[in-house]
């Protein structure tokens with residue numbers, strides 16, 4: 704693995720694709736065991752989690768459905784500030800087990816908003832699968848049930864994650880070079 708430069712930043716190799724696939728397989732096995740009787744709906748949060756979701760769901764062998772959403776944030780006219788909206792969900796999710804599929808959970812602000820939106824729709828239970836988690840940054844109470852890898856509070860790219868739109872296609876994960 705070579706270092707890569709994306710726009711004005713240089714990134715160094717961090718997690719190899721072999722390590723990524725080993726942890727994705729382990730995670731899928733846990734899901735296969737835990738949710739075998741739940742007929743879960745996997746809700747893949749675009750864009751970042753497309754690569755993780757594809758790898759994960761190839762290893763998920765239990766009956767399930769898969770759907771894709773995007774989160775859009777805008778400043779509402781009320782004093783509450785930013786409003787988050789879920790776009791693309793067409794399935795009826797009331798009473799279902801929903802597995803949120805995320806690329807990375809950092810502070811957890813995004814996850815918290817998504818879970819609030821799903822809770823309003825009266826789902827049976829929400830499980831969260833995130834390939835990466837930054838425990839030092841994560842301060843929310845929502846359980847991240849399935850985590851591929853925990854990483855320090857550094858900025859990473861690749862395996863679906865971007866820097867200013869670039870780097871999502873890289874099959875390994877790179878971290879910002881420390882100066």
Ligand code: 5GP
Pocket residue numbers: 751807808809810811812813814857858859860864865866
């Ligand atoms: P949150 O802080 O709400 O948990 O994370 C918000 C979003 O920031 C994530 O979904 C992801 O898109 C982005 N993010 C957080 N940490 C990183 C990182 O290390 N690299 C990249 N590329 N995006 C990140």
